[in-house]
Amino acid sequence: MPFPILTALLILPLLAALVTALLPKNNARLIKGWAFVAVAVEFALSVYLLANFVPNTSEMQYVEHYLWIPQIGISYHVGVDGLSFWLVMLTTFLMLIAIPASFSEINDRVKEYFIFFLILEAAMLGVFVALDLFLFYVFWEFSLIPMAFLIGIWGHEKRIYAAIKFVLFTMSGSLLMLVAIIVLYYATGARTFDLLELQKTITPATIQPWLFAAFALAFAIKVPMFPLHTWLPDAHVQAPTAGSIILAGVLLKLGAYGFLRFCLTLFPDASRQFAPVLIVLAIIGIIYGAMVAAVQKDLKSLVAYSSVSHMGFIILGIFVFSQQALSGAILQMVNHGLSTGALFLLVGILYERRHSRLIADFGGLQKVIPIYAFFLLLVMFSSMGLPGLNGFVGEFLILLGAWSANPVYTIFSAVGVILAAIYLLWAYQRAMQGPVTNAKNKQLPDLNSRELALLLALVALIVVIGVAPNLVLDPMQSSITGLLGQSFIAGLVK
Amino acid sequence: MPFTYPEINLTPLLPALIPAVTAMLIMLADALLPGKNKSWLAWLALLGLGVAAFYTFVLFGSNASAFNNSVVADNFALGVSFVILAAAFVTILLSIEFLDARQLDMGEYLALLLGAVSGMILMALANDLIVVFLGLELFSLPLYVLSAFWRTNNASLEAGMKYFLLGAFSSAFFLYGIALLYGATGTTNLSGIRNALGISPTINPLFLAGAGLLLVGFGFKVGLVPFQWWMPDVYEGAPTPVTAFMSVATKAAAFAAFFRAFMVAIPSDVFDWQTTFAILAVLTMTIGNVAALTQTNLKRMLAYSSIAHAGYILVALVVASEAGLAAALFYFAAYAVMNLGAFGGLIALGQGDKERLTLDELSGAAQQKPWAAAALTISLLSLAGFPPFAGFVAKFFVFSAAVNAGYVWLAVLGVLNSLVSVYYYLGPVIKMYMSPPAEGWALAPSRTPVFLATAVFVAVLLTIALGLFPAEVLNFAQAAMVR
Numbered sequence: 001m002p003f004p005i006l007t008a009l010l011i012l013p014l015l016a017a018l019v020t021a022l023l024p025k026n027n028a029r030l031i032k033g034w035a036f037v038a039v040a041v042e043f044a045l046s047v048y049l050l051a052n053f054v055p056n057t058s059e060m061q062y063v064e065h066y067l068w069i070p071q072i073g074i075s076y077h078v079g080v081d082g083l084s085f086w087l088v089m090l091t092t093f094l095m096l097i098a099i100p101a102s103f104s105e106i107n108d109r110v111k112e113y114f115i116f117f118l119i120l121e122a123a124m125l126g127v128f129v130a131l132d133l134f135l136f137y138v139f140w141e142f143s144l145i146p147m148a149f150l151i152g153i154w155g156h157e158k159r160i161y162a163a164i165k166f167v168l169f170t171m172s173g174s175l176l177m178l179v180a181i182i183v184l185y186y187a188t189g190a191r192t193f194d195l196l197e198l199q200k201t202i203t204p205a206t207i208q209p210w211l212f213a214a215f216a217l218a219f220a221i222k223v224p225m226f227p228l229h230t231w232l233p234d235a236h237v238q239a240p241t242a243g244s245i246i247l248a249g250v251l252l253k254l255g256a257y258g259f260l261r262f263c264l265t266l267f268p269d270a271s272r273q274f275a276p277v278l279i280v281l282a283i284i285g286i287i288y289g290a291m292v293a294a295v296q297k298d299l300k301s302l303v304a305y306s307s308v309s310h311m312g313f314i315i316l317g318i319f320v321f322s323q324q325a326l327s328g329a330i331l332q333m334v335n336h337g338l339s340t341g342a343l344f345l346l347v348g349i350l351y352e353r354r355h356s357r358l359i360a361d362f363g364g365l366q367k368v369i370p371i372y373a374f375f376l377l378l379v380m381f382s383s384m385g386l387p388g389l390n391g392f393v394g395e396f397l398i399l400l401g402a403w404s405a406n407p408v409y410t411i412f413s414a415v416g417v418i419l420a421a422i423y424l425l426w427a428y429q430r431a432m433q434g435p436v437t438n439a440k441n442k443q444l445p446d447l448n449s450r451e452l453a454l455l456l457a458l459v460a461l462i463v464v465i466g467v468a469p470n471l472v473l474d475p476m477q478s479s480i481t482g483l484l485g486q487s488f489i490a491g492l493v494k
Numbered sequence: 495m496p497f498t499y500p501e502i503n504l505t506p507l508l509p510a511l512i513p514a515v516t517a518m519l520i521m522l523a524d525a526l527l528p529g530k531n532k533s534w535l536a537w538l539a540l541l542g543l544g545v546a547a548f549y550t551f552v553l554f555g556s557n558a559s560a561f562n563n564s565v566v567a568d569n570f571a572l573g574v575s576f577v578i579l580a581a582a583f584v585t586i587l588l589s590i591e592f593l594d595a596r597q598l599d600m601g602e603y604l605a606l607l608l609g610a611v612s613g614m615i616l617m618a619l620a621n622d623l624i625v626v627f628l629g630l631e632l633f634s635l636p637l638y639v640l641s642a643f644w645r646t647n648n649a650s651l652e653a654g655m656k657y658f659l660l661g662a663f664s665s666a667f668f669l670y671g672i673a674l675l676y677g678a679t680g681t682t683n684l685s686g687i688r689n690a691l692g693i694s695p696t697i698n699p700l701f702l703a704g705a706g707l708l709l710v711g712f713g714f715k716v717g718l719v720p721f722q723w724w725m726p727d728v729y730e731g732a733p734t735p736v737t738a739f740m741s742v743a744t745k746a747a748a749f750a751a752f753f754r755a756f757m758v759a760i761p762s763d764v765f766d767w768q769t770t771f772a773i774l775a776v777l778t779m780t781i782g783n784v785a786a787l788t789q790t791n792l793k794r795m796l797a798y799s800s801i802a803h804a805g806y807i808l809v810a811l812v813v814a815s816e817a818g819l820a821a822a823l824f825y826f827a828a829y830a831v832m833n834l835g836a837f838g839g840l841i842a843l844g845q846g847d848k849e850r851l852t853l854d855e856l857s858g859a860a861q862q863k864p865w866a867a868a869a870l871t872i873s874l875l876s877l878a879g880f881p882p883f884a885g886f887v888a889k890f891f892v893f894s895a896a897v898n899a900g901y902v903w904l905a906v907l908g909v910l911n912s913l914v915s916v917y918y919y920l921g922p923v924i925k926m927y928m929s930p931p932a933e934g935w936a937l938a939p940s941r942t943p944v945f946l947a948t949a950v951f952v953a954v955l956l957t958i959a960l961g962l963f964p965a966e967v968l969n970f971a972q973a974a975m976v977r
Contacts, residue, residue, distance in 0.1 A: 067965075068965065069964055069965045069968065070965060071965065071968050071969070071972065072894070072968075109861075112860075112864075112927075134890075137881065138881035138882050138886075139881075141880060141881050141886075142880065142881050142882060144880075145875065145880060148920075149927060152924060152927065152928045153927055153928050159928070160924055160928050163924070163928070164917070164920065164924070167916065167920065168913070168916065168917065171913055171916055172913055175909035175910065175912060175913050176906070176909065178890070178893075178909055179893065179897070179902065179905050179906055179909055182890075182893060182894045182897045182905065183897055183902060185894070185897075186894075186897055186898055
């Protein structure tokens with residue numbers, strides 16, 4: 001039997017969390033160090049995954065399949081393919097960033113903090129590797145709990161409100177998805193919750209739209225798509241820095257991944273039928289998110305609304321059903337994770353120094369903290385899609401793919417690219433350029449070595465993906481071809 | 495006409511008889527043996543429960559019946575019996591230090607508790623309405639006393655009195671229902687009633703009234719709307735371990751007889767009660783959940799939550815299938831472990847004879863008692879239906895049975911109700927973890943008494959285990975009811 005690496009990836013953070021619970025409460029250094037070791041080992045495991053990943057197949061890899069509740073066809077079935085693989089890597093990598101990013105921010109109830117973070121990592125990875133709908137749902141729903149605690153305990157002023165809103169919003173979608181999963185189980189006649197088995201069956205056309213709607217609602221809330229995005233700014237602004245990094249970097253991707261993995265393959269006809277609706281909502285999200293971001297006074301809400309805009313591109317890329325756009329969408333998931341993660345980290349660094357996130361409180365900072373300003377500008381360039389950096393490749397592929405579906409899509413969503421440049425650069429100008437107007441800003445220390453290391457790691461990937469995007473794009477091509485073939489053939493069979 | 499003696503076969507009754515005998519032994523020992531410290535009696539009680547559980551296992555699969563088919567030890571009954579025995583076991587562990595701290599008498603308490611267990615199991619085994627009534631009274635009377643057991647506490651006395659008066663009232667309804675059914679069919683045996691009805695009976699008013707009154711009696715015990723009014727007051731006033739026991743064991747026992755009466759005696763293909771019960775289920779879960787939203791006392795909140803859960807369980811009866819029965823049995827087990835965990839966690843958060851019961855008192859409790867707070871949190875999350883805990887799997891089974899029987903709308907309303915419930919289950923969690931510590935409570939971590947800690951640990955462990963590995967339990971649960 002080959003080494004069960006995916007199970008190891010799922011269990012390691014949970015074991016690490018258990019050990020953390022037994023560490024002495026007052027030794028914060030030990031707890032922080034231990035949590036870092038845990039996510040580092042986890043990342044190393046995922047690098048092993050990378051090294052042995054076979055790029056030229058659409059088959060699931062590293063598959064493990066055990067009976068779990070055999071009476072009703074539920075199994076522990078995990079695996080990765082080109083669609084999920086990079087998201088697994090993104091998760092382990094961002095955890096490696098998020099844990100040390102909390103070292104100076106979190107000094108209260110340190111133990112619980114890292115326990116919740118480690119549990120969260122397992123839950124998120126579970127969503128990406130689960131190949132059984134029941135198993136998927138378990139991880140999907142469970143990922144809510146640690147995040148809600150992270151926001152609610154270590155967040156800012158309105159943290160409890162934000163945590164409850166986060167949970168209730170997400171659950172209102174996912175509970176209907178649960179019913180849809182059960183209906184699907186009986187409707188296909190397959191009497192299994194196994195995704196790969198269910199994909200071989202044809203969901204009856206009469207119920208496909210309903211089931212699609214239930215799944216899509218759950219995913220659209222998570223992404224979040226306009227007009228279901230209202231939980232996001234609250235959650236993001238109130239969450240601690242590392243929470244925001246993971247929320248934007250990984251949790252939002254759960255929704256986009258859900259569309260990709262479940263909606264497209266299980267309900268191919270309904271997906272095509274509803275695609276125009278989702279695309280229009282996505283484009284509204286792109287423009288609306290960008291416009292709202294532009295008028296934010298708070299840097300963190302600016303980044304939060306920019307996420308709404310960027311996630312719109314990803315949904316657009318998924319629902320135009322082209323190889324290019326889908327590659328762009330998956331790449332953009334990784335890109336958004338890196339660049340928005342980096343932006344939240346940067347905003348957090350500034351907040352730790354000044355205890356403010358208001359753009360108006362700053363001004364002229366690039367003279368005081370030049371290294372910080374350099375990284376901020378670079379990451380902003382990445383986020384707005386400057387050629388040579390990662391964001392460009394993803395957005396370009398999506399726009400290209402959308403053009404072949406309908407040029408109007410591209411024309412409208414391209415507005416979002418322009419707006420991104422406007423709100424990001426305008427914010428940079430106000431916060432970083434000009435004279436230092438506020439006396440409190442004169443003595444700000446620049447990045448320390450820990451922060452520098454984290455940002456260097458993020459920026460390195462941003463540049464590498466920008467220069468050599470094929471490193472990321474190639475391994476996912478076969479799976480995307482397979483996905484499109486699957487949804488296309490199923491679409492014809494009807 | 496020669497008189498035929500009914501065969502005397504006590505074997506199927508052992509799960510009910512052993513706790514009864516143990517109760518008598520404890521009473522005698524308490525009265526006759528010298529010595530002030532009688533806490534060793536708890537060991538005797540636990541032993542009795544263990545032996546009864548052993549015989550429950552032995553009987554499993556035998557489908558034995560006795561006394562002219564008025565008692566049936568089929569797997570459904572035995573499964574319910576096992577849940578009741580396990581719940582009593584955990585409850586005794588929960589109670590030992592609780593009683594000590596309040597200087598309440600151990601012997602009487604244990605005898606009453608075991609008497610109730612005996613009645614509940616008799617009710618689960620009963621295949622005759624008279625035996626159902628026997629069981630009902632046998633467990634109700636000790637519970638009335640147990641509710642009022644904290645004699646120096648006014649709330650407890652009030653709870654006992656209320657429970658007694660309303661309970662007696664509902665018993666009268668129940669008995670009258672039996673009488674009418676006897677009048678309509680000439681028998682009180684469940685299979686006998688079924689046979690008397692025939693294939694396509696003309697339903698006479700006498701029968702209809704009888705079945706309706708029966709529903710009132712069962713509805714009162716399990717807490718269906720509109721017979722739920724007593725629950726919040728009684729749950730709030732009764733000593734917490736008694737509330738814990740009452741909430742899970744009464745529910746399992748009364749629902750078991752409820753299911754059997756309506757599935758064996760009055761099958762839905764003969765007389766359609768499914769729509770009525772579906773409406774009752776929706777009303778029960780909705781009113782339970784909505785009322786729970788505004789509660790600030792945890793025991794009251796858990797009472798309304800208990801009403802809501804009765805609604806979910808009733809969904810399993812609506813579908814009236816083997817899958818529904820299995821789902822219900824699993825639900826009894828899941829509800830037992832998670833509710834015992836919740837009440838246990840609540841007791842463990844207290845200090846001495848002081849309990850944290852309101853949301854404000856729970857503020858910041860996680861920092862003083864991290865393990866008890868974690869236990870309460872896991873139990874509440876399970877009650878809310880979060881995976882990977884028992885409550886999620888239980889709801890999943892119930893709703894999938896509903897979908898399978900064509901009641902998709904019932905499943906949708908069920909999950910929307912779960913959404914509402916998330917809000918109030920998270921309330922205490924938020925208070926414990928996200929609010930500053932409450933005034934008047936020690937900040938330093940303090941030890942939880944050992945038996946209490948064991949009980950809570952076992953309940954939480956089972957809550958997680960039933961959520962992660964439901965397959966083995968489901969095998970037991972799928973074992974059918976003899977009809």
